[in-house]
Amino acid sequence: MQQTTIQKSVKCSGIGLHSGRKVELVIRPAGEDTGIVFVLKNENGTRFxxxxxxxxxxxxxxxxLGEGRDSIATVEHLMAALRGMGIDNVQIEVSGGEVPIMDGSAASFVFLLKSAGIRRQSRPRRVFMLAKPFSHRNGDKYINARPYDGFRVDYVIDFDHPMIARQQLRxxxxxxxxxxxxxxxRTFGFLRDVEYLQKNGLxxxxxxxxxxxxxxxxxxxxEGLRYENEFVRHKILDFIGDMAVSPLPLMGHFEVCxxxxxxxxxxxRILTENGATYLRTVEASAARAAAAAIQEEGEAIGVPAMA
Known part of the structure; x- marks a missing residue:
């Protein structure tokens, strides 16, 4: 399985969630092993x-995301779209310090990437595969990860609100x-919180x-909801985007609450800091063989339902 980029540059503009001002971005093709790179342009020059x-x-x-005095906000929906559509290498030029919020989902970015077209490159894609189970917990919150030949999320949310309550999705x-x-x-929030944030300039x-x-x-x-369970679907979207800041695409089965x-x-952070113990770097085309090797070592491993 080879790395990918887009065939041509695409751009869009919209409102920044934080500032409320118009912001723009351009997504450009990039060479093999470039990864996802944000290009930040401001009065201090250009930063990568x-x-x-x-x-x-x-x-x-x-x-x-940030480094020093430079930062770029609201990256998760775009990062999720790149990961979800299987795109490895692009440069993203951002003006205004934010990725535009668009309609609060990743649909506009999917449309942009499909419009750009996807081009296969010659070098193989490398991924991080879970080598053994790993858990992170704090009270009712937890993420349990285990070896898996694919990327699967079992997500549970539980809100004290009649329209949300407990939702779960695989x-x-x-x-x-x-x-x-x-x-x-789409992202969601509560009217009382939105009013408070905006009164305080947020x-x-x-x-x-x-x-x-x-x-x-x-x-x-x-217009109501796009899906009956749009809330848990958006939480999965955010999770994909937040995992996409990993240096390489993650493969595993994640139970999230x-x-x-x-x-x-x-x-x-904890998972990658302990990557020598919990992660293996493999070529995507060899993931199934790597999964079999992990299983022989005694770790339980799943395979996608489509396999």
Whole structure:
């Protein structure tokens, strides 16, 4: 399985969730082994930032990457789209310090990437495969990861709200399932929190155009929900995006309960810091053979339902 990039440059503009101002981005093809690279342009010149778990400097409202005085906010939906569509190498030029929030989902980015086209490259794709089970827990929150020949998420959320309550969903990541099952799921929040944030100069770009907003009883948005369980679908979207800041694509089966951006990043930092114990670097085309080897060593491992 070879690495991929896009065939041509594509661009879009929209509102920044934090600033409420117009922001723009351009996604350009990149060479093999480049990875995902953000190009930040400001009065200090041009900086290049490659996502890593350690480069996450903020998790309030969204995931923010940074280095020194430079940062880029709200990257998780774009990162999820790149991971979900199987794109390895691109440069992303950002103006305004934020990725535009668009409609609060990853659907616009999927459309952009499909419009650009995907080009296979000559070098093999490398991935991180879970070599043994790993768990991260804090109270009711947990992420349990174990070896798996694929990327599977079993997600549970539990909110004290009549429109959400307890939702759970099992999801197997492929470009097709990402585009149809989670990409369109929008971020959500509560009216009382949105009002508080905006009174304090935060989330100035948040609106009913880019989020599902709930009052005490139900959904405020006139159009309602895109899916009956849009809330848990969006949490899976965020999880994919937060895991996509790993230096290489992760393969594993992840059981996730009541997590968020901060907890996702804690999990990924600890996992990669202990990568010598818990991760193996393999070529994607050899993942099944690597999974078989792990199984022979005594670790339980799953295979995708489509296998």
């Amino acid at each position: 930032l490659s996502p890593t778990p350690e480069s996450v400097v903020g998790t309030g409202l969204a995931t923010t 999801f197997e990541l492929t470009p097709e399932s990402f585009a149809t099952e989670v990409a369109k799921a 989330a100035l770009g948040g609106s009913l155009d880019n989020a599902v907003v709930l009052d005490e009883y139900g959904v405020v948005n006139a 009541c997590s968020g951006h901060a907890f996702n990043n804690e999990f990924l």
